[in-house]
Amino acid sequence: MSEHSTYVPGNAAEKWLDERLPVARFAKEHLMDFPTPKNLNYWWTFGAILVMCLGVQIVTGIILAMHYTPNVNLAFDSVEHIRRDVNGGRIIQATHAVGASMFFAALYIHIFRNLFFGSYKAPREILYILGVIIFILTMAAAFMGYVLPWGQMSFWGATVITNIFSAIPVVGESLLQLLRGGFAVGNPTLNRFFSLHYLLPFVIAALVALHIWALHVPGNNNPIGVDVKSTRDTVPFHPYYTLKDLYAMVLFMIPFAWFIFFAPDILGHPDNYIQANSQVTPTHIVPEWYLLPFYTILRAVDFNILFINSQLGGVIAMGMSMVALLVVPWLDTARVRSGLFRPIFKWFYVLFLINFIGLTYLGAQPAEGIYVTLAKVCTAYYFIHFFVVLPVLSRIEKPLPLPTSISESVLGKAHA
Amino acid sequence: MIKTKTFLAAVALASSLMAPAFAAEASAPIEKQTWSFAGIFGTYDENQLQRGFQVYREVCASCHGARLIAFRNLAEYGGPGFSEEQVKALAAEYEVVDPTVEGGVRAGVPADRWPSPFPTEQDARDANGGSLPPDFSVLAKARGLVDPFPSWIFNYFTGYSEGGVDYIRALLLGYHDEVPASAPEGFVLPEGKYYNDYFPGHAIGMAPPLQDEQVTYTPAEGEAEVPLTVEQYATDVAAFMMWMAEPGLVSRKETGFRVMLFLFLFAGLLYLTKRRIWKGIEH
Structure with missing residues (x-):
């Protein structure tokens, strides 16, 4: 956005550089002068917090990879070796493990902020879709990372999740073997997951760059x-x-540090401290908390629909739950972006949020009794929200009058 | 608004329905203990760790290994506080398999790992009626409690990480000579198994390992007489197992306290800076 450029090279060297590779100009335009709405609240700081989270995961991850051994006989003990014998290892390992959870906490807040304030609407659809793709890739990266310590949940989680792919017609079985590198989860699986777990964060980082680029074309919503x-x-x-984001990052680091130093294992499952054993199945196989809403949707379909068996049905439902996110900009066609000015949407948003928390909770419960029914209800409502509530609201809802500008709205607030 | 209330009522109803499901899963409620190593300022009690080590060494170690523990760990900061000489002498009492020396075995040195009680898994199973005694290295973190809703939510704020030790202590105290009336209906104890309140499925392969006055404690100078009871042994050995699983706990928490202090101060300063910069801008 060169129209904002106020960069003037300070000396001959800067001028020389500017004519060849204008990095200083770019930084001045995009990191310093970039015009940002002055009414952004703290929910908007989670973008910067997420960049920090990605950075923390990459830095700690690179160090962990220096000490980790991706072999089924050595992986479990090598993680313990990091915790016990590597200098600062206990903290680095805990930061990486807790960091995954903090990453997703920030990611969910970022997504729900976006959904409430209608940030996905024109002209920010590409920005939004890139965000959903980043979210999906981050789930993949986190899942593969959880397999690496080679505990019981690692092994059985990998078994259950890779099994999903076998439901795909025709190619399913071959795809499953390709993913696992064999007929069952084993050493080849661990090796390829390690390789991909190292690769994906850099793919994510590249997409984040595109995400920020796409943000800097229309600028922030507010x-x-x-x-x-x-x-x-x-x-x-x-x-x-820069200052507001930095302050928010440091605030975010407080609960982050709380978990790292005082309860590093509370977000994990005790079973993952038992080395993987293909002969012993844990009583309940539970993925990490951040995958639970989608795991519930996967499990909710336990009935056959015509020629689609329950397994494939579950996979389709889970796939659709992500597709629903991707197409939100075209489901919600209301002209008003912000939920603050949408009196009915506001309540449906709250309901959707509660429903989503419900999906998370149900994913951790055994698939029996009342939980099965509740999971079906919550799953159905997830889709109803996207495919019925949003399109209908777009047509029938009468929004509140909008302020004419940001300046007017903040002045009104100050004098109220 | 009405919708939200109706929904909340439905959630409340649903959770009351869930309660029995939880109760059925967690056999008997496990009493949470007050451990010296819990909380922000938690540290291990050296005397307790030394007692726990004594119980482990004299009772448990004949079947349970601790492959990740090295003798040197016993003298490290935040542990049982043995001196380096004590550890050296202790290690020398053990024979360690080492294919690079003549005869294949030599006396242990502090750098050696705790020797395994059985050469192979099959030997361990043969000696224990088919059951495999689990390794103790991380066992205290591989077990836990199932807290009913909503008390597990508070665990995130209290940093409760002692579920494993609470479980182990309860397990050691949960034996019955005969199948009690509280057993699930139609419970039949298999041959060679023992009834335990807290073991999943109640039939445990391990015979009650502790008896009163089985281990003789020598009180440290100025320390009050410690009772020689199963309860005391169970508590001490559980604490020692927590140390085995988390030998760096003390320094981790100490660092954490400093990090927290810094973060709070830094956040405060940043807040003031941010307010100063935004002064005069209506937002």
Whole structure:
């Protein structure tokens, strides 16, 4: 966005560089002068927090890879070796493990912020879709990372999740063997998961770069969802948002550090401290908490629909739950972006949020009794929200009057 | 609004229905203990770890290995606090398999891992009626409690990480000579198994390992007489197992306290800076 450029090379060397590779100009435009709506609230700091999370995972992960051994006989003990004998290993390993959970906590907040304030609407559809793809890849990376310590949950989680692919007609069985590198989860599986777990974060980082690029074309959405009208509506990114984001990052590090130092194992499952054993199946196989909503949707389909058996049905439902996210911009066609000005949407949003928490909770429960029914209800409502509630609301809802500009709305707030 | 209330009512109803399901799963409620190593300022009690080590060594170690523990760990910071000489002498009492020396065995040194009580898994099973005595290295973290809703939510705020030790202590105290009336209906104890309140399925392969006055404690200087009871032994050995699973706990928590202090201060300063910068901007 060169129209914002106020960069003037300070000396001959900067000028020389600017004519060849204008990195300083780029940084000034995009990291300092970038005009940002002045009314962003703290929910908007989670973008920066997520960049930090990705950075933390990559740095700690690279160090862990220096000490980890991807072999079925050595992996479990090599993680313990990191915890016990590597300098600072207990903290680095805990940061990486807890970091996955914190990453997803921030990711879910970021997504739900987006869904409430209608940030997925034009002209930010590509930005949003890139975000959903990042989310899906992050789930894949996290799942493969959880397999690496080679505990009981690692092994059985890998078995259950890779099994999903066998439901795909025609190619399913070959795909399953390709994923596992054999007929069952074993050493080849561990090796390829390690390789992919190392690769994916860099793919994610590249997509994050695109995500930020796509953000910098239309600029940020904001809590009232009204477009920026004049420079009075914005402040330069630096120092206003650099400082606000930094403050939010440090606040975020407080619960992060709490888990690392005082309860590093509370977010994991005790069974993962038992080395993988293909002869002993754990009583309940539970994925990590951040995969639970989708795991519930996968399990909720336990009946055959015409020629589609329950297993394939579950896979389709889980796939559709992600497709639903991808097509939200075209399901919700309401002109008003922000949920603040949508009196009915607001309540359905709350209901959707509660339903999503319900899906998470149910994923950790055994598939028996009342849980099965509840899982079906919550799964059905997940889809109803996207495919019925959003399109219908777009047509029938009468939004509240919007402020004419960001400046007007913040002035009104200050004087109220 | 009405919708939300109806939904919340439905959730409340549903969770009351779930309660029995939980109760059926967790056999008997396990009493949570007050451990010296719990909480932000938790540290191991050296005397307790030394007692627990004594119980482990004299009773448990004949069947249960600890392959990740090295003798040197016993003298390291935040552990039972043995001196290096004590550890050296202790290690020398053990024979360690070492194919690089003449005869294949030599006396242990502090760098050696705790020798396994059985040469192979099959030997271990043969000696124990087909059951495999689990290795103790990380066992305290491989077990846990099932907390009913909503108390597990509070665990995240209290940092409760002692579920494994609470379970192990309860297990050691949960034996019955005969199948009690509280056993599930139609329960039949298989041959060679023992009834335990807390073991999943109640039929455990391990005979009650502890008896009163089985291990003789020598009280440390200035330390009150420690009772020689099964309960005391169980508590001490559970604490020792927590140390085996988490030998760096003390330094981890100490670092954590400093990190927290820094983060709170830094966040406070950043907040003030941020407020100063945003001063005069309506937002």
